[in-house]
Amino acid sequence: MSNTTLCQRHLQLGTWLQTGSSIIAELADASGFDWLLLDLEHGCGTDTTVLPQLQTIRRATPIVRVGAPHPDLIARSLDWGAAGIMVPMVSTVEKAEACLRAMHYPPRGDRGLARMVRGFDYGLRPAEAEMPRPVFFAQIETIEAVENARAIAVIDGVDVLFIGPMDLQLQLQSYPQRATRDYDACLREVSEAAKAAGKACGILLKQTDDVAVYHELGFTYLAIETDITVLREGYRRLLSPWK
Numbered sequence: 001m002s003n004t005t006l007c008q009r010h011l012q013l014g015t016w017l018q019t020g021s022s023i024i025a026e027l028a029d030a031s032g033f034d035w036l037l038l039d040l041e042h043g044c045g046t047d048t049t050v051l052p053q054l055q056t057i058r059r060a061t062p063i064v065r066v067g068a069p070h071p072d073l074i075a076r077s078l079d080w081g082a083a084g085i086m087v088p089m090v091s092t093v094e095k096a097e098a099c100l101r102a103m104h105y106p107p108r109g110d111r112g113l114a115r116m117v118r119g120f121d122y123g124l125r126p127a128e129a130e131m132p133r134p135v136f137f138a139q140i141e142t143i144e145a146v147e148n149a150r151a152i153a154v155i156d157g158v159d160v161l162f163i164g165p166m167d168l169q170l171q172l173q174s175y176p177q178r179a180t181r182d183y184d185a186c187l188r189e190v191s192e193a194a195k196a197a198g199k200a201c202g203i204l205l206k207q208t209d210d211v212a213v214y215h216e217l218g219f220t221y222l223a224i225e226t227d228i229t230v231l232r233e234g235y236r237r238l239l240s241p242w243k
Contacts, residue, residue, distance in 0.1 A: 010220070011034075011211070011215055011220055011222060012034040012035055012200075012202075012220055012221050012222070013033055013034050013035075013211075013222055013223075013224060014033050014034060014035035014036055014037055014060070014063075014221065014222070014223040014224070015028055015033055015036060015037070015223055015224055015225055015226065015227070015230075016037050016039050016043075016204065016223055016225070016226035016227065017036055017037060017038050017039060017043070017045075017053065017226070017227050018039045018042065018043035018044060018045070018226045018227055018228045019043070019044055019045065019227050019228060019231075020043060020044045020045020020046065020049035020053070021045075021049075021053075021227070022049070022052040022053045022055070022056045023056075024227045025038070025053040025056050025057055026056035026057070028060070028227065029056060029057045029058060029059050029060045030059070032059070033060045034060060034061065035060050035061040035062070035063060035221070035223075036057060036060045036061070036062055036063070037063050037064075037065055037086065037223055038050055038053055038054070038062065038063070038064045038065065038082075039065050039226070040064065040065055040066050040067055040073070041065050041066065041067040041088055044228075047073055047076065047077075050064060050076075050077055050080055050082070051080045051081075051118070054080050054081045054082060054118075055081075061083045061084070061135075062081070062082050062083055063082065063083060063084045063085065063086055063135065063137060064077040064082040064084075064085055064086070065085075065086035065087070065088065065137075065139075066085060066086075066087060067088070068087070068088070069087050069095070069098055069099045069102055070102075071101075071102035071110065071111070074087075074099070074102040074103055074111075075102065075103075075111050075112060078103065078111070078119055078132075078134050079114060079117035079118065079119050080117070080118050080119065081118045081119050082134070083132075083134070083135055084134050084135025084136060084137060084159070085099070085103055085134060085135075085136060085137070086136075086137035086138075086139060086162060087099045087136075087137070087138060087139060088139045088141060088164060088167075089139060089141055089142060089145070089167075090138035090139055090140065090145060090152065091141075091142045091144040091145040091148060092144065092145075092148055092152075093148065093151050093152060093155065096136075096138055096152050096155050096158055097155065099136060099138070100136060100155070100157040100158070103134045103136060103157070104134070104157065105131060108157070115127065119132060135159045135160070136157055136158050136159050136160070137159065137160040137162045137202070137221075138152055138158050138160070138161055138162065139162050139163070139164050140152075140161050140162065140163050140164070140168070140190050141163070141164035141167035141168050141171070142167070142168065142171050143168075143171050143172065143175060143178050143179055143180075145168075146168070146181065146186045146189055146190060147180070149161060149189060149190045149193035149194075150193040150196065150197070152193075153193045153194050153196070153197035153199050154197045158199060159199060159200060160194075160199065160200045160201065160202050160221055161190050161193060161194045161199060161200075161201050161202070162201075162202040162203065162204075162221065163186075163187065163190055163201075163202070163203040163204075164204070165203060165204060168183065168186060169183055172186070187203075187217060188217065191217050191218035191219060192218070194218070195218055200220050200221050201218055201219050201220065201221065202219055202220065202221025202222060202223065203219050203221075203222060203223070204223045205222055205223065205224050205225075206225065206229075207224070207225075208224055211224070
């Protein structure tokens with residue numbers, strides 16, 4: 001995924017994979033999503049389910065969300081073939097830089113190099129081939145992160161400012177004395193920060209009805225629903241006439 005692709009204005013539609021199932025990952029990929037998020041923060045899968053899911057994703061761009069910026073899990077996910085990493089609660093420049101150090105090889109970062117891994121086609125890729133550049137989705141989920149969004153966005157290596165709507169709204173409700181903006185103003189600030197830096201902006205949505213509204217605000221990386229919520233609502237519709 002190039003920076004040109006990241007900054008384009010047309011929609012990149014994705015969804016959250018929380019079950020850890022490689023079958024559902026394969027189905028989501030075949031369904032035509034542009035990108036898929038393997039969720040290790042709140043999902044049911046573990047790091048042992050990441051590789052089987054990645055092996056089934058052939059069309060969409062696979063992104064792994066780690067629960068925290070653990071360098072070992074970030075490196076393993078990239079070695080296994082993830083195109084990028086999403087990290088929650090990236091509230092400061094220092095936190096963003098720590099994530100980038102874990103994602104990049106020297107001199108940009110501290111990631112260890114192994115050419116026999118899946119990310120290098122198990123050693124079949126020529127040694128002189130360009131090293132794959134991981135994509136970094138920095139999650140903006142706190143009042144502090146919104147205040148620092150412009151400084152985070154300009155960092156080389158930060159590709160997408162991705163709002164976590166539930167956590168951001170919870171922060172605004174829990175700490176009103178700290179807030180300088182309401183939720184809608186926070187959305188505008190993050191979108192404008194990304195645009196000013198030539199970066200992309202994204203958010204997780206609960207329904208497709210909101211896609212046009214958020215696209216108009218400048219959000220191009222939109223994740224719609226999760227595999228769990230899609231299954232839940234599908235089961236409820238099946239049973240609702242009889243229950």
